[in-house]
Structures are given as structure tokens and as C-alpha cells.
Amino acid sequence: MNPFTWNERYSLGQPQTDSDHQALFRLAEQLYDAVKNGAAQDQLDGYLARLESYARFHFEDEEALMRRIGFPELAQHRQEHQEFLARLSSLESLFRSGSAHLDEATLEFLGGWLERHVCGTDQRLAQFNNAGEARSSCAKEKMGAKRGVLHHPSGISEQEHSVTK
Numbered sequence: 001m002n003p004f005t006w007n008e009r010y011s012l013g014q015p016q017t018d019s020d021h022q023a024l025f026r027l028a029e030q031l032y033d034a035v036k037n038g039a040a041q042d043q044l045d046g047y048l049a050r051l052e053s054y055a056r057f058h059f060e061d062e063e064a065l066m067r068r069i070g071f072p073e074l075a076q077h078r079q080e081h082q083e084f085l086a087r088l089s090s091l092e093s094l095f096r097s098g099s100a101h102l103d104e105a106t107l108e109f110l111g112g113w114l115e116r117h118v119c120g121t122d123q124r125l126a127q128f129n130n131a132g133e134a135r136s137s138c139a140k141e142k143m144g145a146k147r148g149v150l151h152h153p154s155g156i157s158e159q160e161h162s163v164t165k
């Protein structure tokens with residue numbers, strides 16, 4: 001199963017954010033499928049670059065929203081975005097230099113990060129922005145089961161840190 005397949009559970013009830021998140025998941029899903037199907041290196045490069053560029057665009061948009069509405073967790077939220085981009089770009093350079101092989105297992109940590117970030121950090125932003133009115137199916141279904149992992153300060157589990165080092 002593709003760990004990046006969009007699920008309505010991830011919807012935060014905010015059309016622009018949900019549409020950006022869907023696009024992000026779709027790009028990651030395409031990259032994962034390409035890896036699984038043994039696509040050529042230049043194709044994989046292209047998928048990685050598109051994912052990174054869309055993630056950067058979405059994160060900047062979200063950070064602008066946080067500044068506009070005075071979201072109190074801006075610094076921590078921004079740090080999670082930066083960590084994701086840093087890991088993606090280190091994966092890119094390792095892959096391009098031939099030091100790392102891009103496989104499905106390598107990519108799964110990205111899927112875990114996306115799910116936790118959307119259902120944890122982005123969910124809190126959506127709730128603040130909607131003054132508590134945001135739909136919370138994401139939090140109800142996903143956060144309860146993984147509370148320990150989701151509450152890690154960086155939003156990334158220790159297990160993932162060790163796998164991807």
C-alpha cells in the first residue's frame with residue numbers, strides 16, 4: 001500500500017489547506033510509485049524536486065497565514081517545516097551523489113511525517129484559525145492511537161531519526 005495515498009481523515013475542513021495537502025500527498029505518492037516501479041534516476045530527481053518545491057510553497061503560505069493571525073506556535077511549527085525540507089534535501093543530495101539508494105523504506109518516513117504534521121501541528125493551526133470550529137476527524141482518528149509519537153517536540157519519532165540517519 002502506498003503510504004502517501006490521501007485519506008479524507010486528513011481533511012482539516014479548510015478548503016485551501018486541504019487542497020494544498022492533497023497536492024503534497026499526491027506528489028509524494030507519485031514519487032513512491034516511481035521508486036517502486038524502478039523509474040530512472042532523472043525521473044526520480046524530477047519527482048523529488050517537484051515535491052520539495054511544492055512543500056516549500058505550501059509551508060511559506062502556511063507561515064504567512066500564521067503571522068497574519070498571530071498564531072502562538074509559529075516558531076515550533078516553522079521548525080517542523082524546516083526539518084522536513086532539510087531531510088528531503090539531504091535525501092536528494094545523497095541520492096544524486098550515489099551515496100544512498102532511494103527505496104520505498106527510505107520514503108516511508110516522509111509519509112509518516114506528513115500524516116503526523118497534518119493531523120497534529122496543522123490541525124492545531126486549523127483549530128486556532130477557525131476559533132475551534134475546524135473539523136477534527138483527523139485528530140480523533142489518528143492522534144489518539146499515536147499520541148506518544150505525535151507529541152514528540154519535533155513531530156518526528158526517535159525511531160525515524162535512527163532509521164534515516
Ligand SMILES: [Fe+2]
Nearest residue numbers: 062117121122
Ligand atoms: Fe504545517
Ligand SMILES: [Fe+2]
Nearest residue numbers: 021058062122
Ligand atoms: Fe500544511
